[in-house]
Amino acid sequence: MPIAFETIKIAPAGAFLSLQKAARHPGSSAVVERVREHYIRAVALIGYADYVRRHGGDPEALLREAGLPADDLDHARRIISCPKFAQLLENTAVALGRPDFALDFFREAPPHLPNCGPLTLIGLLVGTIGEWADFGVRYWNAHCNAFTVGLFDLPGQPGIVALRFLCASGYERTTQLVEGVFANIVGASRHITHRHDLGPARLRFRHSCPTDTAPHASVFRCELEFGADHDEIWIDRGLLAIETDGSLRLLRPIFEAFLRAEISRLPVYDQTMRETTRAALESTLGSGRCTIDFIANSLGMSGKKLQRLLADEATSFSAVLAEVRRDRATRMLRETDIMVADIARLLDYAMVGAFTNAFTQWTGVSPTLYRRQSQNKPAG
Numbered sequence: 001m002p003i004a005f006e007t008i009k010i011a012p013a014g015a016f017l018s019l020q021k022a023a024r025h026p027g028s029s030a031v032v033e034r035v036r037e038h039y040i041r042a043v044a045l046i047g048y049a050d051y052v053r054r055h056g057g058d059p060e061a062l063l064r065e066a067g068l069p070a071d072d073l074d075h076a077r078r079i080i081s082c083p084k085f086a087q088l089l090e091n092t093a094v095a096l097g098r099p100d101f102a103l104d105f106f107r108e109a110p111p112h113l114p115n116c117g118p119l120t121l122i123g124l125l126v127g128t129i130g131e132w133a134d135f136g137v138r139y140w141n142a143h144c145n146a147f148t149v150g151l152f153d154l155p156g157q158p159g160i161v162a163l164r165f166l167c168a169s170g171y172e173r174t175t176q177l178v179e180g181v182f183a184n185i186v187g188a189s190r191h192i193t194h195r196h197d198l199g200p201a202r203l204r205f206r207h208s209c210p211t212d213t214a215p216h217a218s219v220f221r222c223e224l225e226f227g228a229d230h231d232e233i234w235i236d237r238g239l240l241a242i243e244t245d246g247s248l249r250l251l252r253p254i255f256e257a258f259l260r261a262e263i264s265r266l267p268v269y270d271q272t273m274r275e276t277t278r279a280a281l282e283s284t285l286g287s288g289r290c291t292i293d294f295i296a297n298s299l300g301m302s303g304k305k306l307q308r309l310l311a312d313e314a315t316s317f318s319a320v321l322a323e324v325r326r327d328r329a330t331r332m333l334r335e336t337d338i339m340v341a342d343i344a345r346l347l348d349y350a351m352v353g354a355f356t357n358a359f360t361q362w363t364g365v366s367p368t369l370y371r372r373q374s375q376n377k378p379a380g
Contacts, residue, residue, distance in 0.1 A: 039081060041144070045072060045085075048105070060073070067081070077328065078331075089102060089174065090175070090176050100210070102179045106183035127243060127244065128242060130240030130241060132189075133235075137163075143286060145338075147168060148168060151164075159237050162230070162233065163232060163233040165231045182203060182220070183220070185233065186199065192244045202234040203224050203225070205225070206227070206228055208227050209226035280298060282324055286345075286348060290321060322362070325347045325348075326363075329355070355367070
C-alpha cells in the first residue's frame with residue numbers, strides 16, 4: 001500500500017528564516033522554553049565502539065575525553081550533546097591517526113549500521129526518492145537541533161535542488177560530523193534504491209580542501225567543492241522521481257538485524273511478545289510508522305496475530321506503545337532541556353497538545369511541571 005506523504009516542498013534559495021523559525025511545533029503555539037545545548041540522538045554512536053577497537057583505540061576513554069558518559073554506547077535511544085558528539089569524532093580522527101575517520105567509519109560499517117534507523121526503514125516503504133527526502137528533512141529537524149535542513153532551488157540551476165545544512169544559532173559545525181552525515185545520506189539513498197551507482201551532482205563543504213581527496217571521491221563519486229559558502233548536497237531534480245523498492249520483504253532482514261542488536265543490549269530479555277514489541281517500537285519510534293501493522297509486518301506476522309499474542313499476555317499494542325512513549329518522555333524531561341514540542345515530535349505525536357494531554361494522563365502533571373519538579377527548577 002503506498003504511503004501518503006506531503007508533496008515535497010522546495011524553498012527558494014535564501015529562504016532561511018522560515019526554516020530557522022520552525023523550532024515551534026507545526027500547529028502549536030510558540031514554545032518559550034529554550035534548549036540549553038544542541039542535541040543529537042545517540043543512535044549516531046551505533047558501530048562506533050567496534051570500529052575504534054578494531055583500529056586499536058579505546059572508545060570509552062574517547063567518550064569521557066569528549067565529556068560524554070561511556071555508557072552512551074549502550075543507550076542508542078538517548079539524546080546526547082551534539083557539540084560533544086562532534087568533538088568526539090574530531091578527537092577520534094586524531095587519536096587513531098585517521099584524518100578521514102568519518103568516511104572510513106562509513107565504509108567499514110555493516111549494511112545495517114549505521115544506516116538502519118527511521119530514515120532507512122521509511123526509505124524501504126515510500127515510493128520515490130522525493131518522498132524519502134521529504135520525510136528525511138522533517139525527521140532530521142526533529143532528531144537533531146544543531147542544524148536546520150531544507151531543500152532549496154538554486155538560481156540559474158533549474159535542474160538541480162540543494163539539500164542544505166544550516167547551523168543553528170550558537171552552534172558551529174565540524175568537519176567529521178558533516179562528512180559523516182553526508183556519507184550516510186548518500187549511502188542510504190543507494191541502499192534503498194539498490195542503485196549503487198547513484199550519486200549526487202555535487203557535494204559542497206564549507207571546510208577547506210584536505211590534502212588527499214581520494215577517500216571523498218571513493219565514497220561520494222561526484223564533483224566535490226571545498227571552501228564553499230554552504231554545506232550542501234546538489235541533487236539532480238530527476239533523481240527525486242526514482243522509485244525505491246517499497247517492499248517490506250526487503251526491509252525485514254535489515255530490521256531483524258537491528259532488532260537483534262537492540263535486544264542484545266537489554267539487561268533482561270524474557271522473550272515475551274510484549275518485550276519483543278517494545279524493542280521493535282524503541283527501534284522505530286520517530287519514524288512516523290509506529291503502527292501495529294508496520295511493527296507486525298516487520299516481525300513477520302499480521303497485525304491481528306500480533307494483537308492476539310499481546311492479548312494472551314494481558315496487554316495490547318497501544319498499551320506497549322504508551323509505555324515506550326512514557327518512559328522515553330520522562331527520561332528526556334529529566335535529563336535534557338529539549339523543548340516539549342521537540343519531544344512530542346521525537347515520540348511521533350502530530351501535535352504537541354496531544355503529547356501534553358497523554359503525558360498529563362500518565363503522570364498527573366504537565367510535561368513542563370514534571371521537568372521543573374524532576375530537575376528541581378524554581379517556577380517562573
